[in-house]
Amino acid sequence: MKLPSFEYACPATLAEAVRILADHEGEAKVISGGQSLMPVLAFRLAAPSVLVDLRNVPGLDRITITENGVHLGARVRWCDIESHDGLRKAHPLLVQGISHVAHYQIRNRGTVGGSLAHADPAAEMPGLAVACDAEISVQGVAGSRLIKAADFFDGALSTVLEFDEIITGIRFPAWPSGRRWAFEEFARRRGDFAMAGVALHFDLDAAGRACNAHVGVIGVCSHPCRLTAVEEVINGNVVEEDLVAAAAKAASEAVAADVTGDMHASAEYRQALIGVLVERALAHAQV
Amino acid sequence: MQVSMEINGKAVSIDVEPRMTLADCLRHHLGLTGTHVGCEHGVCGACTVMVDGAAMRSCLMLAVQADKAKVVTVEGLSCDEALSPLQAAFRKHHALQCGFCTPGMLTTAHALLSKEPQADETRVREVLSGNLCRCTGYTALVEAVLEARDAYQGGQEA
Numbered sequence: 001m002k003l004p005s006f007e008y009a010c011p012a013t014l015a016e017a018v019r020i021l022a023d024h025e026g027e028a029k030v031i032s033g034g035q036s037l038m039p040v041l042a043f044r045l046a047a048p049s050v051l052v053d054l055r056n057v058p059g060l061d062r063i064t065i066t067e068n069g070v071h072l073g074a075r076v077r078w079c080d081i082e083s084h085d086g087l088r089k090a091h092p093l094l095v096q097g098i099s100h101v102a103h104y105q106i107r108n109r110g111t112v113g114g115s116l117a118h119a120d121p122a123a124e125m126p127g128l129a130v131a132c133d134a135e136i137s138v139q140g141v142a143g144s145r146l147i148k149a150a151d152f153f154d155g156a157l158s159t160v161l162e163f164d165e166i167i168t169g170i171r172f173p174a175w176p177s178g179r180r181w182a183f184e185e186f187a188r189r190r191g192d193f194a195m196a197g198v199a200l201h202f203d204l205d206a207a208g209r210a211c212n213a214h215v216g217v218i219g220v221c222s223h224p225c226r227l228t229a230v231e232e233v234i235n236g237n238v239v240e241e242d243l244v245a246a247a248a249k250a251a252s253e254a255v256a257a258d259v260t261g262d263m264h265a266s267a268e269y270r271q272a273l274i275g276v277l278v279e280r281a282l283a284h285a286q287v
Numbered sequence: 288m289q290v291s292m293e294i295n296g297k298a299v300s301i302d303v304e305p306r307m308t309l310a311d312c313l314r315h316h317l318g319l320t321g322t323h324v325g326c327e328h329g330v331c332g333a334c335t336v337m338v339d340g341a342a343m344r345s346c347l348m349l350a351v352q353a354d355k356a357k358v359v360t361v362e363g364l365s366c367d368e369a370l371s372p373l374q375a376a377f378r379k380h381h382a383l384q385c386g387f388c389t390p391g392m393l394t395t396a397h398a399l400l401s402k403e404p405q406a407d408e409t410r411v412r413e414v415l416s417g418n419l420c421r422c423t424g425y426t427a428l429v430e431a432v433l434e435a436r437d438a439y440q441g442g443q444e445a
């Protein structure tokens with residue numbers, strides 16, 4: 001369908017962008033890459049009166065690596081992450097996870113901030129953010145605030161963002177050397193939204209036992225979440241065959257209450273799939 | 288709103304509604320009907336054009352967002368009457384049948400080979416997998432793109 005009619009604003013500063021959002025009291029919407037919003041408009045699932053384009057707002061497209069971790073500006077695109085030199089070493093799990101996002105042309109426009117705000121239950125970026133304890137920075141008329149990824153998503157396509165707030169960036173905590181990690185997802189075709197996916201990492205203690213396990217899943221519940229029951233199975237144990245099987249079983253059980261089915265895959269299928277993906281991820285976890 | 292772009296090397300300035308997609312702007316305002324519109328919501332790739340050198344889906348972009356940009360459509364791929372090496376490879380390998388997906392396949396492959404002239408079969412398949420073709424079964428498309436790589440070595444844009 002053709003898009004509904006709207007006005008278009010292309011402010012030169014963040015303050016101005018936030019001001020336009022505030023003035024329209026929820027009727028205005030940010031457009032970043034447009035790779036999720038344009039389909040939403042084409043299906044007429046939303047009809048904002050104004051679109052506020054962030055493309056002229058300076059400083060949002062930076063990737064910064066420091067001892068505090070990796071900071072991605074909200075306008076960093078998937079192709080920027082893919083082609084960045086230092087990122088693969090600074091956060092291998094992030095780079096691997098993002099390699100599964102969408103297709104070539106979409107990767108040239110889609111952005112980190114847009115994905116976080118869109119909050120698709122199967123999207124990789126929100127899943128990685130939750131799995132890795134990332135922190136999202138947002139700016140509204142009243143000022144800025146930091147929101148833990150775990151508190152940011154509150155349902156399918158829903159976040160705690162206020163209507164005047166713009167995501168400015170996300171920080172992933174520093175990645176210690178020796179950390180084990182894996183990203184596994186299943187989609188019918190690479191680049192399509194996953195039916196389910198797992199991002200996990202853990203460290204090893206002096207005795208070679210796993211500790212500090214983080215297991216995040218996408219595509220199985222209304223929003224990305226960590227499976228603490230699986231993390232408890234892993235922590236304090238050596239990762240070998242029996243443990244991998246126990247963790248896989250725990251994963252399927254952990255999502256049982258929340259897992260939803262749709263036309264792409266039934267709830268039962270996704271529940272079984274998440275077990276298989278946790279098993280593969282643990283079995284293949286690498287440094 | 289007034290928008291100025293460079294399209295296939297020519298400067299154009301036009302007045303568009305903000306809700307006009309770049310795809311519709313190219314086809315309806317500028318008569319560049321080589322860019323095809325299959326799905327209008329970003330899943331088929333038929334509408335792919337190059338914006339400032341990168342392949343993008345013109346149905347997922349507003350014309351107003353292309354202000355001051357350089358746009359290359361399928362019409363801009365061959366400089367004169369002759370086929371470009373990529374187009375010639377498509378013909379040789381029967382990489383098109385009905386031709387609906389072809390503009391998107393050509394622009395995508397051209398963008399890829401211009402940036403990555405060494406792209407191997409895995410990479411070509413990965414990139415083309417975002418573009419749907421209902422006719423060819425893809426094998427011929429991949430063969431054509433792989434053969435056209437020669438023309439892109441040394442950085443010259445074929």
Ligand SMILES: Cc1cc2nc3c(=O)[nH]c(=O)nc-3n(C[C@H](O)[C@H](O)[C@H](O)COP(=O)(O)OP(=O)(O)OC[C@H]3O[C@@H](n4cnc5c(N)ncnc54)[C@H](O)[C@@H]3O)c2cc1C
Nearest residue numbers: 032033034035036037102110111113114117123167192329
């Ligand atoms: C065919 C297809 C396949 C795809 N496959 C995948 C996939 O496998 N995995 C995946 O993760 N994604 C996928 N995507 C989505 C893609 O990654 C999008 O780019 C991304 O989800 C949204 O980013 P964007 O910059 O394009 O956001 P936009 O489309 O510009 O915006 C999306 C939403 O976020 C809001 N928004 C944007 N930026 C901000 C900001 N800074 N602050 C506050 N709100 C903001 C907008 O108002 C809008 O509501 C796919 C898209 C398509 C069309």
Ligand code: FES
Nearest residue numbers: 325326327332346
């Ligand atoms: S028409 Fe643009 S992707 Fe299908």
Ligand code: FES
Nearest residue numbers: 384385420421422
């Ligand atoms: S040639 Fe017919 S859709 Fe590709």
